Amino acid sequence: MSALILALTxxxxxxxxxxxxxxxxxxxxVPALIYLLDFTPAAATTAGLIIVTATSLTALYAHARTGNVHWKAGALFAAAGLLPxxxxxxxxxRLPQPVLTGAFAAVAGLAAVDMLRPGQARGRASAVRPAKAAGIGAGLGALTGLLGVGGGFLTVPALVTxxxxxxxxxxxxxxxxxSANSLASLATRGATTAGIDWALVAPFTGAAILGAWDGRRLAAKAGGTRLRRTFALALLTVAALMLIDALT
Incomplete structure (x- = not known):
C-alpha cells in the first residue's frame, strides 16, 4: 500500500x-505518522499538531453552527493552557525519542481506559470551580504541547464534571x-518542522478535515458508546506497540 493511501486512510x-x-x-x-509513514517521534508530534489544529477548527465550526459550543467555558480552559x-x-x-515514545504510549493507554469507562462512570456535573478548571486546563495545555495530542479525551469528561x-x-x-492549545504549541515548534514530509501531511490533513464533517453523523448512526469502544481497542493496541518500541 502506498504512503499516500496510508496517509489518506x-x-x-x-x-x-x-x-x-x-x-x-x-x-x-501520531503513531500513524511514526509507524505507517516513517516520521520521527519529534516530527510526528509536530505534524500531529498541524493535522489536529486544522481538523479541530473544522469540526469546531460544524459544532458551533448547531450551538454545541460553550464559548466561555472553553475560553477558561484554553486560556489556562496556552502558556503551558x-x-x-x-x-x-529537546527530549530523547524513546522518552517521547514511552510517554505517548502511556497517554494512549490512559485515553483507551477512559473511553472504555461506562458513561455513568464519567461523573455527575458538579459546582463550577474556576481554580480547578484553570488547573486542569493548564495540564491539558502541557500535554498538548509535549506530545502533540489535543487532549480531547480528557477535556470532554473534565468539562462534564x-x-x-x-x-x-x-x-x-x-x-x-x-484548537487553542495546538496553535500555542505550534508557535514554539519551528525547529521540528524540518522533518515533516508535507507531501504526506497535506493529504493526511485533508482527509482528516473531510472525516470530521462526517464524524457527528457517524456518532448519531453508530452510537457514541460503540464508537468509543472501537477507538479504545485501537488505542490499547497502539499503546502496547509503542511501549514495546520504547523499551527495546
Whole structure:
C-alpha cells in the first residue's frame, strides 16, 4: 500500500474520531505518522499538531453552527493552557525519542481506559470551580504541547464534571480547547518542522478535515458508546506497540 493511501486512510480515521467524540483522533495521528509513514517521534508530534489544529477548527465550526459550543467555558480552559502548551512545545524538541515514545504510549493507554469507562462512570456535573478548571486546563495545555495530542479525551469528561457541561456541548467545546492549545504549541515548534514530509501531511490533513464533517453523523448512526469502544481497542493496541518500541 502506498504512503499516500496510508496517509489518506489514517487521516479519515483521525477526522472521524475528532468529529464524533471530540477527542481521541490526535492520539491515533501520531503513531500513524511514526509507524505507517516513517516520521520521527519529534516530527510526528509536530505534524500531529498541524493535522489536529486544522481538523479541530473544522469540526469546531460544524459544532458551533448547531450551538454545541460553550464559548466561555472553553475560553477558561484554553486560556489556562496556552502558556503551558507553548512551554511544553519548546521542551519537546529537546527530549530523547524513546522518552517521547514511552510517554505517548502511556497517554494512549490512559485515553483507551477512559473511553472504555461506562458513561455513568464519567461523573455527575458538579459546582463550577474556576481554580480547578484553570488547573486542569493548564495540564491539558502541557500535554498538548509535549506530545502533540489535543487532549480531547480528557477535556470532554473534565468539562462534564468540573463545569457542568452537557455531553454533547462538551464534545463541541473541547474542540475549542484543542484548537487553542495546538496553535500555542505550534508557535514554539519551528525547529521540528524540518522533518515533516508535507507531501504526506497535506493529504493526511485533508482527509482528516473531510472525516470530521462526517464524524457527528457517524456518532448519531453508530452510537457514541460503540464508537468509543472501537477507538479504545485501537488505542490499547497502539499503546502496547509503542511501549514495546520504547523499551527495546
Amino acid at each position: 489514517a487521516g479519515a480515521v483521525v477526522g472521524l474520531a475528532l468529529g464524533a467524540l471530540g477527542g481521541g483522533g490526535s492520539v491515533l495521528a 502548551a507553548a512551554a511544553a512545545g519548546a521542551l519537546s524538541a 468540573v463545569l457542568a457541561t452537557e455531553m454533547q456541548a462538551a464534545v463541541g467545546t473541547s474542540l475549542l480547547v484543542i
